[in-house]
Amino acid sequence: MQVIMFDRQSIFIHGMKISLQENIPEIDIYPVSQADELWRRLLEYPDALLILDGDMDKSFCSWLLQEKAQQFPFSYTVIVTSDCQQGWLRESLAWNVQAIVPRHESVETFVQAINSAACGLMCLPGDWSFGYESERRGLDMLSHRQREILELLANGESNKEISRTLNISAGTVKAHLESLYRRLDVKNRTQAAMLFGACELSIQSYSE
Known part of the structure; x- marks a missing residue:
């Protein structure tokens, strides 16, 4: 190593x-x-x-x-x-x-x-884990389609690329993104992608 x-x-x-x-x-x-x-x-x-x-x-x-x-x-x-x-x-x-x-x-x-x-x-x-548990619950509240869109967003795909991948209109992608931003309490795609990436990783906590 x-x-x-x-x-x-x-x-x-x-x-x-x-x-x-x-x-x-x-x-x-x-x-x-x-x-x-x-x-x-x-x-x-x-x-x-x-x-x-x-x-x-x-x-x-x-x-x-x-x-x-x-x-x-x-x-x-x-x-x-x-x-x-x-x-x-x-x-x-x-x-x-x-x-x-x-x-x-x-x-x-x-x-x-x-x-x-x-x-x-x-x-x-250790005290950070509670915040991520709450954020993970926010992800669990997303619809299947919203999670698909969020995962593609986190992979760096644009709205147009997401629309092609999922065979939906760019307007529908934008509407889904606005909805999930509100649900996750984030302001933009960067924050949403960061939240998704952090919550999808295995979190090992230790005591301070």
């Missing part, structure tokens, strides 16, 4: 590297502290799991995650943060973030999060 760790705290990187190597024998960790070095590592190991310091400037983190998701779409990310209540963290789930781990958590929790993320499973702070 190849892991790139991008963190501003060299002591944290050093300690975590030793601990993870003791608990995940097959892991190879590449510590990084500069953005240009990160891109070199990602080019060298495009499928590597990224462990990102989420305590850095949120604008930088958001930009970095979006760029990484576009350039390295098969590379997952684990965010380490001192504050799991930062609003941008939920948005980050749309950018291949599979786990968010409080910085003070035990090595066992980090091992669980990394192993889950490497398998494409989601590992979130």
